[in-house]
Structure formats: structure tokens, C-alpha cells
Amino acid sequence: MKNYTLNGLIGGFLIAALLVTAAIGLFWTPYDPMKLSFTARLAAPSAAHWLGTDEFGRDVTSRLMIGARASVWIGFLTVAFAAVCGTLIGLVSGYARGWVDAVIMAVNNALLAFPGILLALGLLAVFGANQYGIIFALGIAYTPSMARVVRGAVLSLREREFIEASKVMGNGEIYTMARHILPNCLAPITVLSTSMFGWAILSESALSFLGLGVPPPAPTWGNMLAAGRPFIEQAIWLGLFPGLCIALTLLGINLLGDALRDKLDPRMRGLK
Amino acid sequence: MTKESLLSVRGLSLQVAHRGVEVVRDVSFDIEAGEIFGIVGESGSGKTLATRALISLLPPAIRVTGGTVTYKGRDVLAMSNNALRQLRGAEIGVVFQEPMTSLNPSMTIGRQLEEGLILHTKISGDERRSRILDMLARVGIGDPQGALAAYPHEFSGGMRQRIMLASVMLLKPALLIADEPTTALDAVIQRDVMELMVELTRAEGTAVLLISHDLPMVARYTSRIVVMEKGAIVEQGTTKQLLEAPQHPYTKKLLSSLPFRGEVRAIDLSAAPMVSARDIVVDYAGRKSLMKKGAPKRALHGVSIDIREGEVVALVGGSGSGKTTLGRTIAGLVHQSEGQILFQGRERDADWRDYRLNCQMVFQDPYSSLDPRMTIAALVEEALRLVPGIDGAAKKKRALETLEEVGLGADYALRYPHELSGGQRQRVAIARAIARRPKFLIADEPVSALDVTVRAQVLDLFSDLQKRYGFSCLFISHDLGVVEQIADRVVVMQDGRIIEEGDRNTIFDSPKEAYTRRLLSAIPALDQNEQGGVKLKWRLEN
Numbered sequence: 001m002k003n004y005t006l007n008g009l010i011g012g013f014l015i016a017a018l019l020v021t022a023a024i025g026l027f028w029t030p031y032d033p034m035k036l037s038f039t040a041r042l043a044a045p046s047a048a049h050w051l052g053t054d055e056f057g058r059d060v061t062s063r064l065m066i067g068a069r070a071s072v073w074i075g076f077l078t079v080a081f082a083a084v085c086g087t088l089i090g091l092v093s094g095y096a097r098g099w100v101d102a103v104i105m106a107v108n109n110a111l112l113a114f115p116g117i118l119l120a121l122g123l124l125a126v127f128g129a130n131q132y133g134i135i136f137a138l139g140i141a142y143t144p145s146m147a148r149v150v151r152g153a154v155l156s157l158r159e160r161e162f163i164e165a166s167k168v169m170g171n172g173e174i175y176t177m178a179r180h181i182l183p184n185c186l187a188p189i190t191v192l193s194t195s196m197f198g199w200a201i202l203s204e205s206a207l208s209f210l211g212l213g214v215p216p217p218a219p220t221w222g223n224m225l226a227a228g229r230p231f232i233e234q235a236i237w238l239g240l241f242p243g244l245c246i247a248l249t250l251l252g253i254n255l256l257g258d259a260l261r262d263k264l265d266p267r268m269r270g271l272k
Numbered sequence: 273m274t275k276e277s278l279l280s281v282r283g284l285s286l287q288v289a290h291r292g293v294e295v296v297r298d299v300s301f302d303i304e305a306g307e308i309f310g311i312v313g314e315s316g317s318g319k320t321l322a323t324r325a326l327i328s329l330l331p332p333a334i335r336v337t338g339g340t341v342t343y344k345g346r347d348v349l350a351m352s353n354n355a356l357r358q359l360r361g362a363e364i365g366v367v368f369q370e371p372m373t374s375l376n377p378s379m380t381i382g383r384q385l386e387e388g389l390i391l392h393t394k395i396s397g398d399e400r401r402s403r404i405l406d407m408l409a410r411v412g413i414g415d416p417q418g419a420l421a422a423y424p425h426e427f428s429g430g431m432r433q434r435i436m437l438a439s440v441m442l443l444k445p446a447l448l449i450a451d452e453p454t455t456a457l458d459a460v461i462q463r464d465v466m467e468l469m470v471e472l473t474r475a476e477g478t479a480v481l482l483i484s485h486d487l488p489m490v491a492r493y494t495s496r497i498v499v500m501e502k503g504a505i506v507e508q509g510t511t512k513q514l515l516e517a518p519q520h521p522y523t524k525k526l527l528s529s530l531p532f533r534g535e536v537r538a539i540d541l542s543a544a545p546m547v548s549a550r551d552i553v554v555d556y557a558g559r560k561s562l563m564k565k566g567a568p569k570r571a572l573h574g575v576s577i578d579i580r581e582g583e584v585v586a587l588v589g590g591s592g593s594g595k596t597t598l599g600r601t602i603a604g605l606v607h608q609s610e611g612q613i614l615f616q617g618r619e620r621d622a623d624w625r626d627y628r629l630n631c632q633m634v635f636q637d638p639y640s641s642l643d644p645r646m647t648i649a650a651l652v653e654e655a656l657r658l659v660p661g662i663d664g665a666a667k668k669k670r671a672l673e674t675l676e677e678v679g680l681g682a683d684y685a686l687r688y689p690h691e692l693s694g695g696q697r698q699r700v701a702i703a704r705a706i707a708r709r710p711k712f713l714i715a716d717e718p719v720s721a722l723d724v725t726v727r728a729q730v731l732d733l734f735s736d737l738q739k740r741y742g743f744s745c746l747f748i749s750h751d752l753g754v755v756e757q758i759a760d761r762v763v764v765m766q767d768g769r770i771i772e773e774g775d776r777n778t779i780f781d782s783p784k785e786a787y788t789r790r791l792l793s794a795i796p797a798l799d800q801n802e803q804g805g806v807k808l809k810w811r812l813e814n
Binding site for chain 2: 162164180
């Protein structure tokens with residue numbers, strides 16, 4: 001039996017690299033990411049500045065390392081928020097059925113009808129444009145999709161005989177939900193969470209790009225990408241490296257997510 | 273003999289292409305024109321794959337590695353796709369097992385039946401229509417005209433299988449391949465469909481290749497049988513010879529796995545019943561439409577049943593008879609709208625906890641009744657979660673002991689359900705149900721999803737455990753053979769009512785109701801002889 005797939009290894013490596021970079025960025029960066037230097041404006045990648053400098057002469061490597069932290073943190077908290085809320089709502093809705101389900105799903109569908117980014121924009125206007133505002137706004141925007149997916153899984157699971165078997169054993173509803181239904185929903189939750197992690201980083205970039213994200217001068221990959229746009233002809237590295245970071249992170253997360261799902265499911269063990 | 277054979281198979285071998293596992297090995301047989309020929313085997317015996325090869329309809333992963341299939345002197349395996357299309361349907365028709373999926377749900381019956389005629393004949397539209405109407409009437413569709421515009425979901429499983437049969441027989445094929453044609457149907461309908469198939473094919477002179485795991489059913493209609501095991505033919509011969517003087521140990525095993533009548537046990541009929549259901553009425557809510565609720569559908573019309581201590585009561589009936597609903601109502605999974613359920617003389621709901629501890633259930637489908645994310649040991653241990661007075665270590669020990677009792681040793685404890693076979697899973701389900709030492713067990717079709725030999729083993733296990741622990745049991749089944757082996761008393765249901773009840777021998781030997789007789793006509797009475805064979809006697813319907 002092969003324990004690891006190549007895809008899982010690549011994904012794991014990319015995510016590990018991201019986490020390590022973000023962690024190192026907490027204590028050490030090659031330069032002070034905020035320090036302006038007018039002598040080294042728009043410098044191309046070199047031995048001194050590995051990934052070049054931006055229009056204010058700040059070191060891109062250092063800023064990407066700090067930005068990684070913001071991106072990971074925002075992505076992680078957003079997904080955690082959406083996963084927890086969405087799963088709870090989906091479980092209750094799918095298990096209770098009846099009017100509870102009807103009400104929850106009506107609200108949910110109304111929220112789903114809004115484009116996620118529009119909903120997040122509206123919420124950001126309420127929470128204010130900062131890191132936690134973004135987390136809340138994106139978390140709320142993603143919750144309906146998670147609720148929907150979990151509800152679908154619960155609806156099909158609750159008709160299975162092992163749920164009836166649990167009732168016949170005298171187990172309470174909360175126990176049955178936690179012990180039998182939730183674990184069997186983990187596969188769709190994991191898959192959706194990993195894609196959401198990617199969406200969250202992307203949306204954060206988009207919001208920052210629109211100027212509604214984490215306010216400058218604090219770097220995130222998104223606002224770095226946005227800031228690099230006017231200089232794309234003179235200094236392509238300003239846009240290229242943040243973009244590459246986002247792309248590689250998404251790739252890593254998707255690969256790792258698939259591998260995790262297979263690993264978490266006992267039915268997939270022992271195959272191949 | 274080879275000259276006049278309609279279809280002749282010689283040394284057919286099939287392999288799973290990428291793994292090289294041989295799934296069918298050196299299979300040879302001949303089918304003569306107009307005869308009914310049977311292939312019997314359990315799941316995994318290769319019977320379905322072997323017959324798929326006859327019309328070159330193998331799944332992509334399966335490769336033919338040897339042998340020939342000759343139909344009317346032509347080599348089927350060497351035919352072009354074009355020639356195969358001419359062959360399938362027009363010359364060789366196929367009826368599949370699952371009537372729910374073998375008709376296209378988004379096409380009307382009329383168009384589906386017409387498809388084959390358009391493809392294979394040159395007759396005019398009017399003539400097609402009249403042939404279709406004629407055929408639908410022959411297969412017993414009440415309103416052929418109306419059926420043309422109807423969709424498959426408007427028909428029951430039995431009716432769909434009749435329509436399927438009509439669509440195949442419209443083209444008057446020379447050979448009909450029927451792969452488990454009635455396995456998904458209940459006993460009475462199964463018999464009607466089989467009789468119809470035999471009648472139609474006999475009238476058209478069509479030969480039938482009947483494939484099934486159900487040896488008595490195949491034996492009833494065929495003149496010759498081959499028995500397959502693990503991809504190879506182990507025995508073939510005339511039906512009579514095979515049944516009465518089987519040569520191969522596997523055939524003998526199959527025959528001895530058939531359910532035989534169990535012993536008569538003394539049950540104290542004067543004792544107060546363990547479980548007693550009085551005048552149970554169950555209504556299912558009607559279908560909701562936009563404006564109003566539809567009328568509720570009554571599933572049970574005031575049904576009463578008693579189960580005494582240590583007694584196995586079988587609840588039998590066709591699908592839709594309400595037997596499962598009654599079982600689920602007594603289990604507390606469905607709420608009755610009227611009526612009363614007593615446990616040990618007291619209102620069941622008065623001490624719900626006590627009832628829950630003492631009433632357990634075994635479900636039909638071992639593939640969905642076990643949580644796929646729990647190990648076998650955890651599944652059985654969970655049944656002990658709410659049992660008062662035993663601590664964690666004792667629970668663990670009891671779970672392992674119970675697994676041992678159902679024949680699954682310690683090395684199974686940490687496996688997951690998907691690693692087990694159907695029979696093993698059902699053993700786990702039984703272990704889970706008896707781990708609490710319940711006084712009352714409800715078993716809803718516990719063996720109907722299992723293969724013949726596995727079914728016999730699980731039934732034996734079940735009887736042993738019942739004798740050891742003496743629990744009362746409500747055994748729900750549509751298979752009267754199984755009931756004959758295991759039940760002390762039989763209750764027959766039809767359309768939500770109990771129509772007949774009595775001790776097993778009375779019901780089986782002198783049934784009063786016509787419906788009971790119809791149920792019984794679907795299963796043979798078996799006489800075992802010294803050579804390990806059996807003689808089948810069919811109870812006649814009058």
C-alpha cells in the first residue's frame with residue numbers, strides 16, 4: 001500500500017513552504033518591509049534584493065514574507081468561520097427538516113443569490129476595511145455555500161439505515177448527529193474548505209486590489225499585486241511574484257485537500 | 273449436436289485487462305433453438321460477464337482471452353460493430369435485472385418500444401403501433417393505449433419488467449438472455465413475470481438463457497442447467513439430473529443451502545405476549561401540492577399482532593403489504609396514528625428507555641446499516657453505550673465476545689465495514705443487535721441481500737443465537753423459503769391488513785387464503801435425498 005501520492009507530496013511541500021515562510025517572516029526579513037529607499041526604486045531582482053524592489057524602494061521579498069502571514073491568517077480564519085457556521089447550519093437544517101429547514105434555506109438561498117464579492121463589499125462597508133473586517137465579510141459570504149453542501153450530504157445520510165440503527169439503539173439526536181452524520185460529511189467539508197481557502201486568498205487579493213482590503217502600507221499579496229499594476233512595463237516582478245505566490249498557494253492547497261480527503265476516508269484506504 | 277445448436281460457446285475465457293485476473297475460465301455450453309437454458313451461480317461466479325460476452329457487451333476493462341462464441345454458425349466475437357448492432361435486439365434480446373433503471377425515465381413507453389422496431393424492421397408507423405399495442409396487451413398491461421404515452425415511473429417494478437419483456441419480444445428474437453430478470457421483484461410478482469416470459473417465448477419459439485442465483489426458480493423453468501463457481505463451470509446437465517443426483521461438491525452445497533423446514537418447537541401459547549400490538553393504524557402524509565395537502569395514505573388498517581417469549585414470528589407479504597411499516601412501527605421508527613403497543617404487558621411508551629434497551633433491530637441492507645467510518649469493534653461497542661451497569665472495559669470485552677459469537681474473530685475488530693463481505697457485514701449487524709442481550713429483536717429482511725450459501729450460514733447463526741439467548745423475534749421477509757426454515761408462527765399481510773395467521777406447518781401445509789396460496793406457489797417444497805440432491809415439489813395454485 002502506498003501511503004502518499006505524488007500530488008499529495010507536492011501539495012504538502014508547497015503549503016509547508018508557505019507556512020515556514022510566513023513563520024520566518026514573523027521574526028526576520030531580509031530588509032525592513034516598510035523602509036523606503038529612494039535610491040533603490042524599482043530595482044530589478046539582484047543579489048541584494050532577490051525579488052527586486054517596488055516603486056518606493058521597499059524590498060519585495062520582505063514584503064511577500066509579511067504578506068504571506070496576512071494571507072494565510074485571513075484564509076485560515078475565513079475558512080474556519082465559514083466551515084463552522086456552515087456546517088452547523090447545514091446539520092441543523094438537513095436533520096430537522098420541516099419549517100426549520102424551509103426558513104434556513106430561504107435565507108441561505110437569498111444570500112447565495114448575491115455574488116460573494118458583492119456581499120463581502122457590502123459587509124466590509126459595515127465592518128470597516130481591515131483584516132478582521134475582511135475575515136468576517138468573506139466568512140459570512142462563504143457560509144451559505146458550506147451550509148448548502150452540508151445539508152445535501154445530511155439529507156442523503158439521514159435516510160441511511162445506520163442512522164435508523166442509531167435511533168433504535170436509543171442514541172439521542174445530538175449524539176447521532178455528532179457521531180454518525182458529521183464524520184460522514186467530512187469528505188465534502190474538507191474538499192469545499194480547501195477550495196474556499198483558495199477563494200479566500202483570491203478574494204482578499206481582489207478586495208485589496210480594489211483598495212478595500214488591508215490598508216497600505218501593510219503588505220498583502222493582493223495589494224502588492226494591485227500596486228504593481230501601473231509599473232507592469234518597467235518592473236514586471238512587482239506583479240509577477242505576488243501573483244506567483246497566490247497561484248502556487250492555491251495549487252498546493254488543492255493538491256493537499258484532495259490527498260487529505262482520501263486519507264480521512266476509511267473507504268479510500270487500502271485502495272491502489 | 274454442435275451443428276444444429278443456436279448458440280455455441282467454446283472455451284470462453286475473460287480477463288480483467290490491466291490486472292490479468294481471470295474472471296471467466298474455459299466456459300463451454302450450447303443452447304438449442306427454443307429451449308430454456310439456465311446458468312446458476314452466486315455473485316462473483318462470472319455468470320453475468322460470461323453472458324455479456326455472448327453479445328459483445330463487455331465492460332471496457334474486461335478482455336476476451338480465448339474461446340469462441342458461435343451464433344447460427346457465425347463467430348460473434350469477430351463481428352464488426354455494425355453486424356453486432358444487427359444481432360443485438362433483432363436476433364438476441366436481453367432483459368436486465370433492474371427494471372427501475374433499464375427503461376429510460378425520460379421517454380414514453382411508446383417511443384421506447386418503437387425504437388427497436390424502427391431500427392430493425394421496415395414496417396410502417398401504423399403497423400408498428402398496432403404491433404406494440406398487441407404486445408402490451410399480451411404482457412398484461414391493462415390499458416395499452418394509455419401506456420404508450422406514459423413514462424416508466426408511472427409503473428410498478430413488476431409492470432416495468434413486463435414492459436421490458438414486451439420491448440424485447442416485439443422483435444421476435446431467436447434467443448432471449450434474461451439476467452436475474454425477477455430478482456428485484458417480490459415473490460408473487462416474480463412468478464407472474466416468469467410465467468409470462470415462458471409463455472411468450474414458447475409461443476414465438478424463442479430460446480431463453482436464464483441467469484440467476486435462485487436455483488429452484490431456474491430449475492422450475494429450464495430443461496438444462498450449468499452451475500458456475502468462481503468463473504468456471506463446475507457442473508452441467510439436465511435439470512432433473514442436476515437436482516436429484518448432483519456430482520460436484522459445490523452443487524451439493526448450493527442444494528443443501530436451500531432453506532428446509534425447521535423443527536417444530538414448543539412455544540407456551542398461554543403465556544402473556546412479550547410484545548403486543550393492538551389495532552395499529554399508520555397513515556403516511558399525502559403528497560403536498562402547492563395549495564393543499566393530499567389525502568394521507570393509509571399503510572396499516574388496524575393491525576394486531578402478538579409475539580410471545582422465545583417465539584419467532586414471521587411477517588410475510590408482497591411489497592406494499594405493510595409488513596415493513598408494521599415492523600418499523602413496533603420498533604418506534606414510525607408513529608402510529610391509532611393503536612397501542614404493549615411490551616411485557618405495559619404500554620411501550622411508559623418506559624421508553626427499558627423498551628429501547630430490550631428491543632433491537634437488524635436491517636435489510638448490510639451495506640447501508642453500518643456506519644462506514646467506524647470500526648467493527650466500535651460499531652458493536654456503541655450498542656452498549658447506553659446499557660447501565662457495565663464499565664468501559666467490560667463493554668469492550670462484551671463487544672469482542674459478541675463478535676466472536678457471530679464468527680468474526682479478533683482480527684476483524686479493527687477493520688472497517690467496506691473491508692468485509694456482505695455476509696460478514698450482516699454478522700456485524702447481528703452482533704450489534706444482540707450485544708445488549710435484548711428480549712425482542714426485529715429483523716427486517718435480514719438475509720434477502722445475501723447469496724444463497726451465505727444466506728444459509730447467516731440463517732443458521734441466527735437460529736443458534738436465538739436458541740441460546742431465547743429472544744423473541746419478529747422476522748419480516750418476502751421469502752417464504754427462509755420463513756419455513758426459521759419461523760414458529762407465520763402472519764400473512766396484504767394491503768395493510770393481516771389476512772391469515774397460524775403456526776408454520778398449518779400455514780405452509782393448508783393455507784386458507786388465496787393470497788397465501790399464491791405466495792406459497794412461488795417456492796418449492798424440498799425433499800432431500802441420499803445423494804445430496806433434492807426433489808422439488810411445487811405447490812399448486814388453485
